[in-house]
Amino acid sequence: MNVVHHLPALLVITPLVGACVAFVAGRRVAPHVALATATADVVLAVLFAARVLAEGPFRYRIGGWGAPMGIDLVADGMAALFIVLTSIVGLVVTVYASGYFRSTDPTAYGHGLFWTLWLFMWTSLNGLFLTGDVFNVYVxxxxxxxxAVALVTISGGPDALRAGMRYLFASMLGAMTYLLGVALLYASAGAVDMATLSERLVPDTTAATGLALMVAALVLKTALVPAHFWLPTAHASAPTPVSAALSALVVKGSYFVVLRLMLDVMPDGYLPGAATLLGVLGAAAIVWGSVQALVQTRIKLLVAYSTVAQIGYLFLVFPLARNGRDVLALALTGALVHATAHGLAKGGLFLAAGGLITRFGHDRLAEMRGAARAVPVLTFAVALSGVTMMGLPPSGGFAAKWLLISAALTSGEWWWAVVLVVGGLLAAAYMFRLVAILIADAPAETAPAPKPVRTEWLPLALTAAAxxxxFAVPLISDLAAASTTLQSAGVTP
Amino acid sequence: MPERPRIRLVPLAASLAVFALVLRAVHALPDTATGLSAEMTAGAKASGIKNVVTAVLLDFRGYDTLLEIAVLMLATIAVLSLRTDPDALSRRISGVAGPVLGALTRAYVPIMIVVAGHLVWIGSSGPGGAFQGGAVLGAAGILLALSGFARPRWSSGAPMRWVLAVGLLTFIAVALLPLALGGTLLQYPDESRKSLVLLVEILLTLSIGASLTSLFLASASDTSEGERR
Structure with missing residues (x-):
C-alpha cells in the first residue's frame, strides 16, 4: 500500500480514528492522542499539497464505483490550500488547548470530551474540503x-449555553435548507456528484430553486451579513481555543462549498443576479462588521465582529469572477490568499485575546490599558494581526487586497476596489483602537503570571505567519492554478 | 409569568416565501424521474446484496454512512459533554416499580434483542439493517432503565465508551482493509463483500443501540421536578 495514493482518504480517516481513540482512551490520554493526530495530519496535508502541485488535480474513487453512483473525493489546489491551513491552525490550537484546559477546572466533566469533539470537527472540515459530492457535503x-455547537457549550456557562443554542438553531436551519436544495437538484438533474451536475445542469425552475436554497443555506453557515446574527456571541463565548478554530476555520468550510457551487457547478450566467447579490452583501458585511467592531467594549466581541467584516471580502470574488478568465484567476487567488491570511491572523488574534483575558481575569477593553508592559508578547501578536487585517505591506492581507483590487480595476468594476480600500481603513480604525488601549502609558492591573506562559508564543507564531x-503568495497562486475552477477555465499555471 | 407567544413577522414571511418557491419548483418537475435508481438496482444485483437500500447505504455510498455513524456518535458525545453527572437519571430511578412492569420487561427485552438480531440478518435481502436493529436495541435499553432495573457495571464509564465506539471503529477498519489489497477506501473485495458488510452491520447495531439509549438517558434533567425550587 502506497500512502501517497490514498492521501485524500487518509486525511479524513486519520482525525476520525483519533477522535474515536481519544474518546475510548479517556481524559488522561486524550490530549496526547490529539497531539499525535494533529502532527500526523500536518504531515499528510503537506504531502497532499506537494502531490497536487506536482501532478495537478485528481479524483479519488471511494469504493471503486466512481461518480455518479459512488462518491468521489476531489483533490485540487483549492482543497490542498484549505487542508494545509486547517492543519497548521489545528496543530497550534491543539498545543494551546493542552495548556488551556489544564489550567481550567479539571473536574468539569465536559472538558475531558474536548479532544474528541475537536478531532471530529477536524475530520469534518477535511471531509468538506475534499468532497466532490453535494449530498456528502450535507453529512x-x-x-x-x-x-462546533458542542465545543461552544463545553464550558457550560449560561452565556455559552445561550449562544450555543442560537448557534444550534442557525446551524440546523442551514443544514435542513441545504438538504432541501439537494433534494430538488437531484430531482431535476438526477445526480449529486458536482462534476456530473455541472454537465447535466439545465436552467429549469427546480434545479435553480435547489441551488439557490443551497447557496442561501451555506451563506447562513458562513455568517455573511445579514445572516451573521449567530456568530459574534457564539465565537465570543466559546473557550479560547474553540473561538480561534471557529473564526479561523469553520466559517471557511461553508464558504469553500459556496466557491465550488458558484464557480464549478453552475455554468456561466446561471442564477443571474446571485453573484452580484453576494458581492453586495459582502460589501455590506465589511462596513457593518467593522462599525460594530469599533463600538464593542469587550475584547472577544470586537474580534468576532472583525470576523464578520473579514468574511465580506471573501464574497467579492463572485461578481468579479464573471469578467473573463484573467480576472477570475486574479480574484480567486486574492480570495484564497485572504482566506489563508485571515485564518492565520484571526486564529492568532483570538488566542492572544484569550491570553489577555486570562491575565486580566476579565474581558473589558477599557480596563486593559497598558497591557503591553505586562504582556509584551501578546500585545505584539495583536499588533501583527492588525497589520494583516488592515492589509499593510508586507503581509498576507496586503497581497490579498492587492490581488482583489487588481481584479476589480482590470474588470472595470472599480466600485469593488473602493469597497476594499474603505474596508482597509475601517479595519485600521478598530485595530488601532485595540492596540492603542494595550500600549497606553498606564499601570496595568494584571494578575501576576502563575508560571512562565509558553502558550503566549503560539498566537505570535500564527500572526507572524500571516x-x-x-512570501508564500507565489505558492498559493500555483495552488489556485491547480484548482478545478481555473483548470476548467483554461488558465495555465 | 410565562411569556406570551408572539408572532414574528420576518421569519413567518421568510418561511412562506420559501414554501411558495419550493411548491413552484416541485410543480415544475418533469413527469419521469431522472435519478440513479436503475443503475443502483443493477449494481446491487451484481454485488450480491439483494436489498438495494443496504447496498446503497453500506456499499455504493458507504462513505456517507461511515460519516453518518460519526454524526450519531458525535451527537451522543455532544449531549454527554453537557452533563455534570452522566448517570443522574439511573441513580434517581431505583428499584422496579411493580410486579407487572418487572414481569413484562423481563418478557419483552429478550424478544426485542432477538428482533434486533433478526432485523440485521434479513437486512441484506429485505427491509432491515443496522439502523432498524439498533433502534429496537436502543428501545430495549431505555425500557430497562425506565423500569428501574439496576444498570450493570459495564454500562457506564470506559466499557460503555467502547460499546459506543466499536461500530465506527470496525467500520473504519473494514474501510481501510482494501487499501492493503490494492483497492481504494471501502472497495470491498468481491468474495468477502457480503460477510464484511454483515460484520459491520452487527457491530454498528450494538453501537447505534448504545448511542440511542445513552442519548435518552443523558438528556434527562439532573434534578427531578420535585427537587426544583
Whole structure:
C-alpha cells in the first residue's frame, strides 16, 4: 500500500480514528492522542499539497464505483490550500488547548470530551474540503455543525449555553435548507456528484430553486451579513481555543462549498443576479462588521465582529469572477490568499485575546490599558494581526487586497476596489483602537503570571505567519492554478 | 409569568416565501424521474446484496454512512459533554416499580434483542439493517432503565465508551482493509463483500443501540421536578 495514493482518504480517516481513540482512551490520554493526530495530519496535508502541485488535480474513487453512483473525493489546489491551513491552525490550537484546559477546572466533566469533539470537527472540515459530492457535503456540514455547537457549550456557562443554542438553531436551519436544495437538484438533474451536475445542469425552475436554497443555506453557515446574527456571541463565548478554530476555520468550510457551487457547478450566467447579490452583501458585511467592531467594549466581541467584516471580502470574488478568465484567476487567488491570511491572523488574534483575558481575569477593553508592559508578547501578536487585517505591506492581507483590487480595476468594476480600500481603513480604525488601549502609558492591573506562559508564543507564531504569508503568495497562486475552477477555465499555471 | 407567544413577522414571511418557491419548483418537475435508481438496482444485483437500500447505504455510498455513524456518535458525545453527572437519571430511578412492569420487561427485552438480531440478518435481502436493529436495541435499553432495573457495571464509564465506539471503529477498519489489497477506501473485495458488510452491520447495531439509549438517558434533567425550587 502506497500512502501517497490514498492521501485524500487518509486525511479524513486519520482525525476520525483519533477522535474515536481519544474518546475510548479517556481524559488522561486524550490530549496526547490529539497531539499525535494533529502532527500526523500536518504531515499528510503537506504531502497532499506537494502531490497536487506536482501532478495537478485528481479524483479519488471511494469504493471503486466512481461518480455518479459512488462518491468521489476531489483533490485540487483549492482543497490542498484549505487542508494545509486547517492543519497548521489545528496543530497550534491543539498545543494551546493542552495548556488551556489544564489550567481550567479539571473536574468539569465536559472538558475531558474536548479532544474528541475537536478531532471530529477536524475530520469534518477535511471531509468538506475534499468532497466532490453535494449530498456528502450535507453529512459533513452536520458533523461540523454539531461539533462546533458542542465545543461552544463545553464550558457550560449560561452565556455559552445561550449562544450555543442560537448557534444550534442557525446551524440546523442551514443544514435542513441545504438538504432541501439537494433534494430538488437531484430531482431535476438526477445526480449529486458536482462534476456530473455541472454537465447535466439545465436552467429549469427546480434545479435553480435547489441551488439557490443551497447557496442561501451555506451563506447562513458562513455568517455573511445579514445572516451573521449567530456568530459574534457564539465565537465570543466559546473557550479560547474553540473561538480561534471557529473564526479561523469553520466559517471557511461553508464558504469553500459556496466557491465550488458558484464557480464549478453552475455554468456561466446561471442564477443571474446571485453573484452580484453576494458581492453586495459582502460589501455590506465589511462596513457593518467593522462599525460594530469599533463600538464593542469587550475584547472577544470586537474580534468576532472583525470576523464578520473579514468574511465580506471573501464574497467579492463572485461578481468579479464573471469578467473573463484573467480576472477570475486574479480574484480567486486574492480570495484564497485572504482566506489563508485571515485564518492565520484571526486564529492568532483570538488566542492572544484569550491570553489577555486570562491575565486580566476579565474581558473589558477599557480596563486593559497598558497591557503591553505586562504582556509584551501578546500585545505584539495583536499588533501583527492588525497589520494583516488592515492589509499593510508586507503581509498576507496586503497581497490579498492587492490581488482583489487588481481584479476589480482590470474588470472595470472599480466600485469593488473602493469597497476594499474603505474596508482597509475601517479595519485600521478598530485595530488601532485595540492596540492603542494595550500600549497606553498606564499601570496595568494584571494578575501576576502563575508560571512562565509558553502558550503566549503560539498566537505570535500564527500572526507572524500571516504577515510572512506575503512570501508564500507565489505558492498559493500555483495552488489556485491547480484548482478545478481555473483548470476548467483554461488558465495555465 | 410565562411569556406570551408572539408572532414574528420576518421569519413567518421568510418561511412562506420559501414554501411558495419550493411548491413552484416541485410543480415544475418533469413527469419521469431522472435519478440513479436503475443503475443502483443493477449494481446491487451484481454485488450480491439483494436489498438495494443496504447496498446503497453500506456499499455504493458507504462513505456517507461511515460519516453518518460519526454524526450519531458525535451527537451522543455532544449531549454527554453537557452533563455534570452522566448517570443522574439511573441513580434517581431505583428499584422496579411493580410486579407487572418487572414481569413484562423481563418478557419483552429478550424478544426485542432477538428482533434486533433478526432485523440485521434479513437486512441484506429485505427491509432491515443496522439502523432498524439498533433502534429496537436502543428501545430495549431505555425500557430497562425506565423500569428501574439496576444498570450493570459495564454500562457506564470506559466499557460503555467502547460499546459506543466499536461500530465506527470496525467500520473504519473494514474501510481501510482494501487499501492493503490494492483497492481504494471501502472497495470491498468481491468474495468477502457480503460477510464484511454483515460484520459491520452487527457491530454498528450494538453501537447505534448504545448511542440511542445513552442519548435518552443523558438528556434527562439532573434534578427531578420535585427537587426544583
Amino acid at each position: 459533513c456540514i452536520e458533523l461540523v455543525g454539531i461539533s 504577515v510572512l504569508l506575503l
